[in-house]
Amino acid sequence: MAHKVVPEPAKGDGVTQQVRRIPDGYHAVTPYVIVKGAAEFVAFMEKAFGATDRGQVLNDDGTVGHAEVQIADSVVMTFDAKPDWPATPGFLTLYVEDCDAVHQAALDAGATTVTPLSTNAWGDRGSRIRDPFGNIWWIQSHVEDVPEEEIMRRMADEAFGADMAVSAETLDREIRGIGRQR
Known part of the structure; x- marks a missing residue:
């Protein structure tokens, strides 16, 4: 989606300039x-x-x-x-080329694993980590384009269901732990 450019009057000369409302970068x-x-x-x-x-x-x-x-x-x-x-942890998603390598780099930098690496039904591979400051990061790589029908079939598969349960349980445990840390 392109950013909308809205005209804004220039200061002093009455000439209209184009100003990007969302700065470059x-x-x-x-x-x-x-x-x-x-x-x-x-x-x-x-x-x-x-x-x-x-x-x-x-x-x-x-x-x-x-x-x-x-x-x-x-x-x-x-x-x-x-x-x-009080602590105000952020929850951020980071898409990367190689989530396995970035997950390890985050651990090497002091993070801890919240949810282990796995590949989900819709074609993303990823994990969750908690950084040393309490923020939770979803580190993901999109590894497969999966049609909606196949996603639904996979969601009914026991292995993908177990993966989703681990994902939900580990996040629940981590968030409940945040409440105890305050």
Whole structure:
């Protein structure tokens, strides 16, 4: 879908200029993840996901007031939570070329597995991890285009059903654990 360009009057000369309402490099939805330790969160995303640091603005006390990283074609924004703020974990989906390798890189960077790697009925292979900051990431690779009829057939298959049960149970356990961590 193309971004809509809306004319905006130029300052002073009365000439209309075309201004993109969504700046280059951004998407209509851009996650903003608030963590305790934003600089370390940026370093985690660099190591785990190959993110590129787009810049950081520091507050007078040295905390991060705003930071952005580029992961593939998307931007993730972050800043440091205030000391008295409760944890506010994010839930993010990351599509990658090789989810097995990225899953391992995330573990090497300090993440823990929430849901083990598996291939689902609709053709995505993936896992879930919890990063050291409490955010849950779905790491996925689309490995097969599956027609809807085949998806429905697979969903009735015992092996795919068991996989879906593991997926639901591990996420439920993780989210219930978040409530106990506060």
